[in-house]
Amino acid sequence: MTSELLLAYVLFCFATAGTPGPNNMMLLASGANFGFRRTVLHMAGVSCGMGFMVLCMGLGLGGVFKAFPVLHEILRWAGAAYMLWLAWKIGTATKVSDGRVGAKPMTFFQAVAFQWVNPKAWAMALGAVTTYAPEGGAWTVIPLLAAIFTVVGAPCNAAWAGFGQGMRPFLDRPAVLRTFNVVMAVLLVISLYPMMIEHGKAPPLTARALAVDAPAIVVTPWRG
Template sequence: MSADAQLAPLAAFVFAGLFSPGPNVVMLAASGARFGVRATVPHILGVAGGVGAIAAAAGLGVGAALAAAPWLAAGLKAIAALWILRLAWSMAAAARRPRGADAGRPMTLAEAALFQWVNPKVWAVALAAAAAGFAGGGGPAAEAARLALVFSGLNLLVCVFWTSAGGLLRRLMASERAHRRFMTALSALMAASAALIFV
């Protein structure tokens, strides 16, 4: 099958995998609600770029290296779980403060991009896409670039959607109590996603 014919099923697979709730979705919705969409733009761009880099790595065969070194995969999972729990704690702490007293800040572009390297959901989707027969028949570098473009482009749309949803909720949550409950619920979802890493 040609590369063009494979693009639609690849795009559908990637979109479904990245749109569903996971650490990025929760963090972006929370950032949109806490800081607004404009302030979250570097976070959005970092996620999209980082996800593209992971997809390229998967296309170049990093999955085989991880399978050959289970200790490395286990270490990445442990780091991811600790990082996610730290982020969940930060969100829970923000929920206890009045909105005007929130001393936090959005993730930077570099922080968001680096987080993708320990984000188990992104790795799972990227490795599955690389192994699912969506290849367009090019060489390894061409396929890696193709995966990177599809992942980054679609993830940019996903990131904008979830950040905008958080920004809309920011405007709708007039009371401090509603804001606190929303942020507490997001922090609980974030903490729960850490446990899913080991499933």
């Protein structure tokens, strides 16, 4: 993997992990409702979950979904339904948590599992593999790509949760918090729209879908 391609991949990771999407909307809401410290496991789960997904896609899982498209359809709609439920939970939250109430932030393993029902995560992982992994070099390059995605994603996740933490002093009024949570819920639902619309216009889970959620990055694909 050349240094130019490595730099392009790092920029790709920053652009996709840092731009608005389901993960970042949830991290923002979690930081605001639970605080940065209680959101750390959520952040770690997102980063590790994305890295693990890149690893799995690069080592053959993407071929399974290509051979059986119905599996992708099931996950796509199940993921959309789950995120609508999460949006409802966020939108109906009524008070900032101080750790003594029943509400809890997402755990590490919940955040890891969430990546598998997140349409943007699927597009990001497959885009990373199909664009940056050289043919015949999967066993050496794919783990590197997965590790880079995990490392680069961590500060992006922390930034969104930190922004939410910074908003906590302004959310002590019930009406303000309720408005904030409703806005976060709406944005989470809106983040689903591009991926759902993209279906039918192009084959599912292609790098082309990334253009919906992230700034365009012009790269020269590896030719082996």
